[in-house]
Amino acid sequence: MNLERWIILGVLILSIMCLKLLVPRDKVREAWVIFLFLQVITWPAGLIAVEMGWIEYPIQLYPKANLYNRTSFSFEFFLFPVVAIIFSLYFPRKKKGFGSLLYYVFFAGFFTFLEAVLESKTKLVEYHEWKWYWTLVTVMISLYINDKFYRWFSKRLILVDLK
Amino acid sequence: MYLLLRYIPTESKRLAWITFILVQAIAWIHEYIQLVFGLVEFPYREFNKATNMSFSLHYIVYPTIAVFFILFYPKEKGTRRTFLYYLLFSMGITTYSYLLEKFSSLYHYIHWNWFFGLITNMILLYVVKIYIFWFKKGLV
Numbered sequence: 001m002n003l004e005r006w007i008i009l010g011v012l013i014l015s016i017m018c019l020k021l022l023v024p025r026d027k028v029r030e031a032w033v034i035f036l037f038l039q040v041i042t043w044p045a046g047l048i049a050v051e052m053g054w055i056e057y058p059i060q061l062y063p064k065a066n067l068y069n070r071t072s073f074s075f076e077f078f079l080f081p082v083v084a085i086i087f088s089l090y091f092p093r094k095k096k097g098f099g100s101l102l103y104y105v106f107f108a109g110f111f112t113f114l115e116a117v118l119e120s121k122t123k124l125v126e127y128h129e130w131k132w133y134w135t136l137v138t139v140m141i142s143l144y145i146n147d148k149f150y151r152w153f154s155k156r157l158i159l160v161d162l163k
Numbered sequence: 164m165y166l167l168l169r170y171i172p173t174e175s176k177r178l179a180w181i182t183f184i185l186v187q188a189i190a191w192i193h194e195y196i197q198l199v200f201g202l203v204e205f206p207y208r209e210f211n212k213a214t215n216m217s218f219s220l221h222y223i224v225y226p227t228i229a230v231f232f233i234l235f236y237p238k239e240k241g242t243r244r245t246f247l248y249y250l251l252f253s254m255g256i257t258t259y260s261y262l263l264e265k266f267s268s269l270y271h272y273i274h275w276n277w278f279f280g281l282i283t284n285m286i287l288l289y290v291v292k293i294y295i296f297w298f299k300k301g302l303v
Binding site for chain 1: 177180181184185187188191195198199210214215216218222298301302
């Protein structure tokens with residue numbers, strides 16, 4: 001197994017640990033809503049980006065994955081949703097304006113930085129037309145839409161006794 | 164899509180949403196596995212270069228059907244009625260995909276047939292039902 005696959009595996013394990021540590025037991029349903037809804041956004045968005053030839057993922061976790069689907073499975077269906085869960089659950093709701101913008105920039109910036117490093121050092125991501133600030137902006141927009149949906153949804157979510 | 168907007172009562176909107184997005188994820192994985200094992204193929208698809216999977220069938224059509232499955236789920240009926248209900252829905256979905264395979268190039272069966280489809284759809288619907296009824300406990 002090459003370095004790239006070890007990186008994906010490491011990231012996946014790290015995200016699972018984050019989920020275990022950072023999602024409280026009584027917020028499980030909230031986490032599900034955020035997790036599933038983000039895929040609604042990333043799935044078509046990722047497909048469009050690949051279809052247009054903007055971006056490419058030469059190496060994936062499963063060696064033959066690119067024969068069936070050339071968007072990044074681990075990123076769109078796991079890593080990003082996990083990031084979104086942490087983003088929305090720990091969002092500083094009391095802060096307005098600049099404070100929440102800073103929170104957005106911090107999350108999206110961290111993500112963009114990670115992707116840019118992977119782009120230049122590994123074969124996990126290849127940018128063609130894509131630029132790092134496209135990632136920054138699209139991640140911020142996705143997080144915003146996702147957070148809106150989550151807040152609308154959670155108005156009717158209640159606490160249930162967990163055994 | 165139109166059916167969803169028109170017929171979902173406002174008070175079940177959130178339930179419909181969670182069903183819709185859960186089934187998207189499940190349908191996607193199910194489709195992926197089918198492809199990896201070379202059971203089916205989708206000769207004509209929306210994103211020709213990006214993926215070998217069909218997009219709208221599993222992004223919109225399947226979840227829409229599942230929303231109605233949950234919406235009209237018979238809660239206080241006997242085992243036989245419930246089983247019939249499952250059978251009816253799975254047969255509907257499977258026949259729909261069978262007709263697509265027969266009359267269009269959207270779907271192509273390689274090592275797959277109507278009967279396999281029926282069984283997997285019943286299992287999928289059962290998984291969806293278990294999850295949604297668990298989730299519903301937290302919804303008002």
